[in-house]
Amino acid sequence: MNADFYDEMYDAAGTLRPHYRVFAEWLAAMPPERRLRKQAEADTAFHRVGITFAVYGEKAGTERLIPFDIIPRIIPAAEWTMLEAGLRQRVKALNAFLHDIYHDQEILSAGRIPPEQVLNNTQFRREMVGVDVPSGIYAHIAGVDLVRAGAGESYVLEDNLRVPSGVSYLLEDRKMMMRLFPELFSRHQVAPVQHYPDMLLENLRTVAPKGVVDPTVVVLTPGTYNSAYFEHSFLAQQMGVELVEGRDLFVKDETVFMRTTQGPQRVDVIYRRLDDDFLDPLAFNKESMLGVPGLLAAYRAGQVTLANAIGAGVADDKSIYPYVPEMIRFYLGEEPTLHNVPTWMLRKPDDLKYVLAHLPELVVKEVHGAGGYGMLVGPASSKAEIEDFRARIVAAPEKYIAQPTLALSTCPTFVESGIAPRHLDLRPFVLSGKSISMLPGGLTRVALREGSLVVNSSQGGGTKDTWVLEN
Amino acid sequence: MLSRTADHLYWMARFAERAENLARLLDVSYQMSMVPQSLAAQNENWRAILALNSLEGAFAEVYDTANVENVLRFMVSDASNPSSILSCVRAARENAHAVRGAMTAEMWESVNATWIELRQQDFEQILARGVSEFFDWVKLRSAVIRGVTFGTMLRDDALHFIRLGGLIERADNTARILDMQYHILRNGDEGASDFYRWGALLRSLSAFQVYRKVYRDAITPGRVAELLILRRDLPRSLHACSDGIVRMLQLIANNGSAETQRQAGVLHAGLHFARIEDVFASGLHEYLTDFMDRIYVLGDGISQDFLVPA
Numbered sequence: 001m002n003a004d005f006y007d008e009m010y011d012a013a014g015t016l017r018p019h020y021r022v023f024a025e026w027l028a029a030m031p032p033e034r035r036l037r038k039q040a041e042a043d044t045a046f047h048r049v050g051i052t053f054a055v056y057g058e059k060a061g062t063e064r065l066i067p068f069d070i071i072p073r074i075i076p077a078a079e080w081t082m083l084e085a086g087l088r089q090r091v092k093a094l095n096a097f098l099h100d101i102y103h104d105q106e107i108l109s110a111g112r113i114p115p116e117q118v119l120n121n122t123q124f125r126r127e128m129v130g131v132d133v134p135s136g137i138y139a140h141i142a143g144v145d146l147v148r149a150g151a152g153e154s155y156v157l158e159d160n161l162r163v164p165s166g167v168s169y170l171l172e173d174r175k176m177m178m179r180l181f182p183e184l185f186s187r188h189q190v191a192p193v194q195h196y197p198d199m200l201l202e203n204l205r206t207v208a209p210k211g212v213v214d215p216t217v218v219v220l221t222p223g224t225y226n227s228a229y230f231e232h233s234f235l236a237q238q239m240g241v242e243l244v245e246g247r248d249l250f251v252k253d254e255t256v257f258m259r260t261t262q263g264p265q266r267v268d269v270i271y272r273r274l275d276d277d278f279l280d281p282l283a284f285n286k287e288s289m290l291g292v293p294g295l296l297a298a299y300r301a302g303q304v305t306l307a308n309a310i311g312a313g314v315a316d317d318k319s320i321y322p323y324v325p326e327m328i329r330f331y332l333g334e335e336p337t338l339h340n341v342p343t344w345m346l347r348k349p350d351d352l353k354y355v356l357a358h359l360p361e362l363v364v365k366e367v368h369g370a371g372g373y374g375m376l377v378g379p380a381s382s383k384a385e386i387e388d389f390r391a392r393i394v395a396a397p398e399k400y401i402a403q404p405t406l407a408l409s410t411c412p413t414f415v416e417s418g419i420a421p422r423h424l425d426l427r428p429f430v431l432s433g434k435s436i437s438m439l440p441g442g443l444t445r446v447a448l449r450e451g452s453l454v455v456n457s458s459q460g461g462g463t464k465d466t467w468v469l470e471n
Numbered sequence: 472m473l474s475r476t477a478d479h480l481y482w483m484a485r486f487a488e489r490a491e492n493l494a495r496l497l498d499v500s501y502q503m504s505m506v507p508q509s510l511a512a513q514n515e516n517w518r519a520i521l522a523l524n525s526l527e528g529a530f531a532e533v534y535d536t537a538n539v540e541n542v543l544r545f546m547v548s549d550a551s552n553p554s555s556i557l558s559c560v561r562a563a564r565e566n567a568h569a570v571r572g573a574m575t576a577e578m579w580e581s582v583n584a585t586w587i588e589l590r591q592q593d594f595e596q597i598l599a600r601g602v603s604e605f606f607d608w609v610k611l612r613s614a615v616i617r618g619v620t621f622g623t624m625l626r627d628d629a630l631h632f633i634r635l636g637g638l639i640e641r642a643d644n645t646a647r648i649l650d651m652q653y654h655i656l657r658n659g660d661e662g663a664s665d666f667y668r669w670g671a672l673l674r675s676l677s678a679f680q681v682y683r684k685v686y687r688d689a690i691t692p693g694r695v696a697e698l699l700i701l702r703r704d705l706p707r708s709l710h711a712c713s714d715g716i717v718r719m720l721q722l723i724a725n726n727g728s729a730e731t732q733r734q735a736g737v738l739h740a741g742l743h744f745a746r747i748e749d750v751f752a753s754g755l756h757e758y759l760t761d762f763m764d765r766i767y768v769l770g771d772g773i774s775q776d777f778l779v780p781a
Contacts, residue, residue, distance in 0.1 A: 047587065048580050048583060048584050048587070049576070049579075049580060049583075223569075224565075224568055224569050233570075233571050233572040234572065236572045237571070237572030237573075242472075242473045242476070243473075243476075243570070243572050243573075244473060244475075245475065247475070248473055248474070248475050258473060259473065259474045259475070259780055260472055260473055260474055261472055261473075261474055261477045261628060261632075261723060261725060261777040261778075262472075262725050263725060263726065
């Protein structure tokens with residue numbers, strides 16, 4: 001065990017943590033051949049089911065498996081209770097913030113956040129000012145990335161409020177684990193997760209436009225070449241709703257319809273997995289072939305609900321992230337349960353000066369970046385890479401933030417050389433509608449390369465099943 | 472259901488059916504090439520397969536002679552040939568992938584697994600194993616997909632569009648196979664070998680034993696044509712296909728589909744009441760060509776009415 005990092009399975013003295021005891025006994029008793037056979041079975045099944053993701057920058061249509069590790073990440077009940085409370089609090093405040101900045105902007109008047117940070121942000125959508133959305137909810141589906149660092153305390157790494165993905169892997173990982181090792185589930189009280197599609201559908205139905213009794217919900221996908229297409233299709237199927245592309249929809253009299261074999265049918269709620277910019281070529285990116293002309297007008301008229309709302313991205317922007325604890329205090333009058341990672345905002349001269357002097361120790365991220373693209377992990381980068389990044393920062397410091405390199409917690413993971421600790425994070429999914437609901441646990445992503453801190457699947461990350469124990 | 476979803480399901484079924492029928496056609500040609508005949512006559516058969524799919528030009532760009540091996544390679548595993556079995560299976564899989572949520576998990580997996588297995592075999596391996604074994608595999612996979620479809624899908628429009636696509640394609644393909652083989656057989660040297668050729672044609676359409684059972688008599692061209700065109704109870708006959716097409720169209724009908732239904736009805740009535748003597752009187756080739764044209768027009772109507780509405 002590497003004592004420099006908090007390990008989920010072993011404490012600093014190398015003693016097994018109590019919630020892993022039963023699992024560790026089981027693992028120790030498993031012959032290596034069985035393990036290899038099971039791993040191969042998992043790979044075949046994932047391929048056959050087609051649980052793959054498209055990789056950008058590689059040949060069009062390249063599909064890869066996301067590596068699946070059979071050692072689960074186990075979370076004791078008490079720990080989850082604490083995390084869940086923190087997540088509810090945080091998402092509630094984020095939704096309150098979004099409603100506020102598109103209406104009275106009290107938090108700006110109160111001087112808690114510099115107004116230009118919000119109003120000049122490219123993710124702030126002027127079109128949404130004064131628009132009322134059902135239940136005042138903007139981030140219906142939020143993916144909040146949590147990491148554990150230092151001596152074991154949890155931090156929020158980022159909030160994903162636009163089109164967070166990964167929930168299908170979470171569900172498939174559980175299905176796979178139960179198929180491969182059913183005996184494990186009789187020895188542990190693992191909180192179930194398979195009801196997520198029902199929760200999601202129920203959540204989407206509660207935010208239908210006023211007066212709609214039996215709302216028609218659809219999932220809007222950019223199409224088969226999108227990296228998360230599997231998930232779009234999976235969720236539509238599991239919810240039993242249509243998976244539509246922009247060309248399947250049209251707007252007439254500020255009402256959205258889909259083209260069906262029986263003629264046009266009205267659509268009430270769109271779970272869109274398409275960025276704001278592509279939603280409506282009349283309002284946003286004119287080049288977009290993926291969107292629906294007139295959708296924004298229908299949305300503003302209250303004739304259709306978009307989940308997540310247009311303009312939700314302003315609250316998960318990395319330049320706004322440092323203010324989330326302040327939002328919790330301002331809107332809820334509470335102290336934040338979950339910590340933020342200390343963040344330097346490079347638009348501030350003092351922060352910039354400090355960061356430029358400490359690049360080899362820090363993680364620098366693009367304010368608008370996502371998916372692990374366009375970031376610098378100081379300790380893992382060469383001199384040349386650091387200097388290259390330094391030039392980019394100096395050219396446009398306002399585009400970057402920096403954070404200390406967190407000593408992310410590790411969990412034993414099967415790699416080529418055997419079992420070794422690998423860094424991981426956790427993405428729980430929080431659903432907001434008439435009320436807040438969430439799955440126990442979330443998606444655990446693991447960085448398979450030794451020492452790597454980047455868990456994104458586009459950067460060679462894998463996943464683990466995540467167990468919240470019920471006792 | 473969503474028009475685009477229906478479109479993908481319909482074309483998935485068409486491409487899967489096409490792959491199967493191509494395997495059937497190539498298999499019968501391969502079987503016939505083993506009947507003693509001149510090399511020239513043999514190559515004529517293989518050229519006819521290319522002509523059937525209007526592929527002579529595309530073929531000539533890559534290969535010099537239309538012999539057994541070249542044509543098989545081109546029609547089985549050449550990715551540059553949009554009509555090869557490889558391309559058809561890929562197109563079926565891509566259509567399924569686009570709407571995998573609209574089918575049962577077993578169905579998607581059977582289509583996807585077929586593609587994965589096919590992709591892993593190169594042509595040399597197929598040759599080494601024996602092409603007939605490969606064709607049997609294609610037919611078997613098609614049967615698996617069809618079986619899973621029927622065994623797991625809800626009886627709703629998704630299934631009806633899948634059925635419709637398969638029937639339209641099969642109607643066209645049976646007519647094509649019959650037209651081509653009949654042409655070769657009529658122009659070939661008469662003789663005992665004819666028995667084997669007609670036998671191979673019947674086998675390729677899974678109709679050999681049926682023929683025996685129905686006619687209990689020697690194989691004659693007139694009866695072969697009657698069986699494959701007019702027998703309502705032979706699943707691959709033109710009559711059976713048009714029966715199914717009319718039924719499916721009734722199930723999916725919408726406000727704008729009356730004309731397409733009328734055309735299907737006319738086509739069906741023609742088959743229902745025809746006598747094989749009349750078919751031959753007007754010329755079998757002309758009859759089959761007219762049939763294929765009508766199927767084409769029907770496909771067009773289905774597209775406009777349901778799949779790609781303006």
